[in-house]
Amino acid sequence: MKKRQLTLLSLVLMVFTSIFNFVNIPRAFYLMGYAAIIWYVIAAFCFFLPFAFMVAEMGSAFPNAKGGIYTWMAKAVNPKFAFVGIVMWYTSFISWMLNTSSIIWIPISTAIFGVDKTQSWHLFGLSDVQTLGVLASLLVILVTFIASRGLSKFKLITSIGGSAMLLASFILIVGGTVILILNGHPLQPLSFASLIKSPDPQYASVIGTLSFSVFAVFAFGGIEIISGLVDQTKNPQKTFPRGVAISAIMITLVYCLGIFVTGMFTNWNEVFNAANGSHVNLGNEAFIAMNNFGYQLGLALNFSHHVATEMGLWTARYIGFSMFLALMGAFTTVIFSPIKQLVEGTPEKLWPKLIRKTKYDLPVNAMKIQALLVIAFLLLVSFGGKNAKLFFQIVISMTNVAMSLPYLFIAYAYMQFRKKNDVGRPFTFFKKDSSAQLASIVVLLTVGLAIIFTLIAPILQGQFMSTVWMIVGPIIFAGVAILSYQHYEKNN
Secondary structure, rough: OOOEEEEEEHHHHHHHHHOOOOOOOHHHHHHHHHHHHHHHHHHHHHHHHHHHHHHHHHHHOOOOOOHHHHHHHHHHHHHHHHHHHHHHHHHHHHHHHEEEEEEEEHHHHHHHHOHHHHHEEEEEHHHHHHHHHHHHHHHHHHHHHHHHOOOOOOOOHHHHHHHHHHHHHHHHHHHHHHHHHHHHOOOOOOOOHHHHOOOHHHHHHHHHHOOHHHHHOOOOOHHHHHHHHHHOOOOOHHHHHHHHHHHHHHHHHHHHHHHHHHHHHHHHHHHHHHHHHHOOOOHHHHHHHHHHHHHHHHHHHHOOOOHHHHHHHHHHHHHHHHHHHHHHHHHHHHOOOHHHHHHOOOOOHHHHHHOOOOEEEEEEEEEEEHHHHHHHHHHHOOOOOOOHHHHHHHHHHHHHHHHHHHHHHHHHHHHOOOOOOOOOOOOOOOOOOOHHHHHHHHHHHHHHHOOOOOOOEEEEEEEEHHHHHHHHHHHHHHHHHHOOOOOOOOOO
């Protein structure tokens, strides 16, 4: 039976739904206001497009590679570089689990109450941050237990949550436009200065502005997933680059339009400014923005204050429930998929038998060790004496940095891959080696500088420990990876 191939439309939809994330819209406006738009455009052209074609070329060259990106890097550079690279890639998911297990309680609270009440949660006399740390730890144990029993088919939950979040983007853009038309003016003043400078004093400086670039890069994260789509695409030499280009333009347009429209119903100073009593942070900004959206739509339609308030609460509940479904589905997959690829895709003798042991075709012991590791980091960060705003800022910045680091390894591996003449290339986007090298350099500079500025910004604001937390995880994992591989080389 002939295998069904992806058409241009199906490829575009697959790339769009895999990469687009609604939360990046309110988060960008919270951090940078209208000024986030230009950084999303830069990230699309300097990171998303070139990187997408790079991983597509490597993915098509090694279509049957069980090790995924490990195989790419091992063939292009060497196995030791590849092992450190895939460990760094795996580290990014540890950070993602830290982030998600902490933040998921906010959509749960919002789905129930219509607002984020996590800052008033105090279990057994613990602070709000410590309470979230304990709840997050319990969630990691629960999800690991469920996933290790082989109950990993949560695709329907993820699909429903993802579709609901896409619908939220449509509602935001259409509803924001209606609010603008009815009010006759944007609630966030629009000027040339507002397009280049953040309303948040933390991001108003040059370094602060540049540090936002890692959020823009992260908004396009997950591109490596498309590497396996080349050989599934009809007429790939023509269809694939066109599909990726259309997807990039669509995703960028929706992000930029969404950020712009958010200003139509959100006055940053009234909604997000902590100086005015706002309890917003990097965990709840999406729910506060959408609560305000429902409220402002009600006022624009001349409904009573009570009705407008209820509209705000139900809009926030919808986003909370949708995000909860999307995050739970993703969490259940992430708890086993990366560790499975790390253990099974690398040389067998790198791992002790205890870690390699499988049950239900899953490395259950490795998953248990992973859970303990995540819980240790969670408790260390949450019991570090931080307030909720700084706690979420640290956890999300850790995730952004950790999930951006593997792109440096892959971009460098691609540079070396293009120098190999003994590797077949079924799909080639960059026809000249010089253009391939230029694309690699652009990605390396874009991601590298974004990470550097993200690390520098907290130090300039006197938050030295925020920077320490962002680099401690990757350094520990890189050190363990190097020592493990040296031990493997010595014994083999």
